Amino acid sequence: MKIKSIKAHALSVPLKYVYAVATEPFTVATQIIVEITTDNGLTGLGTIHGRAAKPVVEAVEKLSHLLIGMDAHAHEAIWAKIFALTNDGAKIYKDGDTASMGFRTAQRQPIMAAQAGIDIALWDLKGKACNLPVWRLLGGGSKEIHAYASGGYYRKDKPVEIVADEMAAYIEQGFTAVKMKTGGLPLAQDIDRVRRVREAIGPDADLMIDASRSYSLMQAVDAIHAFEPYDVFWFEEPLHWYDAIRGMAKLTQHSNTPLTCGESESHLWACRDLVDLGLVRYLNFDCTRAGGVTEWLRIASYSHAHGVLMTTHHDPQIQGHLAAAVPNGYCVEVFADEDRDPLWNNLFSQRAELRGSKLVLNDEPGFGYAINWDYVNKYRV
Numbered sequence: 001m002k003i004k005s006i007k008a009h010a011l012s013v014p015l016k017y018v019y020a021v022a023t024e025p026f027t028v029a030t031q032i033i034v035e036i037t038t039d040n041g042l043t044g045l046g047t048i049h050g051r052a053a054k055p056v057v058e059a060v061e062k063l064s065h066l067l068i069g070m071d072a073h074a075h076e077a078i079w080a081k082i083f084a085l086t087n088d089g090a091k092i093y094k095d096g097d098t099a100s101m102g103f104r105t106a107q108r109q110p111i112m113a114a115q116a117g118i119d120i121a122l123w124d125l126k127g128k129a130c131n132l133p134v135w136r137l138l139g140g141g142s143k144e145i146h147a148y149a150s151g152g153y154y155r156k157d158k159p160v161e162i163v164a165d166e167m168a169a170y171i172e173q174g175f176t177a178v179k180m181k182t183g184g185l186p187l188a189q190d191i192d193r194v195r196r197v198r199e200a201i202g203p204d205a206d207l208m209i210d211a212s213r214s215y216s217l218m219q220a221v222d223a224i225h226a227f228e229p230y231d232v233f234w235f236e237e238p239l240h241w242y243d244a245i246r247g248m249a250k251l252t253q254h255s256n257t258p259l260t261c262g263e264s265e266s267h268l269w270a271c272r273d274l275v276d277l278g279l280v281r282y283l284n285f286d287c288t289r290a291g292g293v294t295e296w297l298r299i300a301s302y303s304h305a306h307g308v309l310m311t312t313h314h315d316p317q318i319q320g321h322l323a324a325a326v327p328n329g330y331c332v333e334v335f336a337d338e339d340r341d342p343l344w345n346n347l348f349s350q351r352a353e354l355r356g357s358k359l360v361l362n363d364e365p366g367f368g369y370a371i372n373w374d375y376v377n378k379y380r381v
């Protein structure tokens, strides 16, 4: 099964409202779809999460020239070939001029993102070639995985009572765990938001909070104590991007609230350090942002050996298969609000389903999703 073509399709869908986390606003939902065809007539689909579409689409195009003709089952060899470009490409590619392909070390991020989409499409192909869903290909015994509803964004037009109503509505829909944003307001106001949400969802629901890398260590120490009375299930990405690993270990000395991190990292080595030096309890490495399935599985293995549980960031149609299959897969993040995530309800003509607090994968080969190309064409960029 040889790679015949690799294409990238980018779309950007305007959101109904401006949604904000502590560090930035969102006005669009974006996705890049990577489509790989093979000489035996199969098509593998991967998706890439992220907003800077142009450099990533260009990276996929450039990489396609290196990969066409390779064995589509050779995901490790293909992974290594792409990864080498982020480090020492000029030495490795004696037969081609990587400089003329436009890759420099400054382009690591788009290369890692392109690699994610290509690797995911290869795993989709592998499943289709074996006629197995990826969750079974990886050895999983169940197609169901615990899902939590992610929401509680900051909205200028949205008073704090409505955030509490939103989170309570998820519980009414059947979710047993919800996540909200923090860090975007002065601490006293954020405490008020968290208190209202806890009152609205009741004492039994799990409440995660996500500060989106907005606190210094000392601010995070104050915040983690202040949120303790509201029984926080995990505190996600509390610290600024530049002190996001060792600072976590210092934070754990101040509180038993479990810490979660990983979605902003792009490789195994950073996640190893989060486990070793940061003492995180849950890792939400995003295989659609960097590294793909291959890197997610390596991170899951390392985490398993250190008692760390795996969760995910966005794109449950892909990452649900991984969390469902590995021994330390704990849960997946899903978005149940169509205004915040129009892609979940419109981008697919077939996909996994949400039932209560579970993501239920299907038995179709590969990742079991099909793309609604009319929707892609409508919002293509």
Ligand SMILES: [Mg+2]
Pocket (backbone or CB within 6 Å): 210, 212, 236, 237, 263
């Ligand atoms: Mg997050």
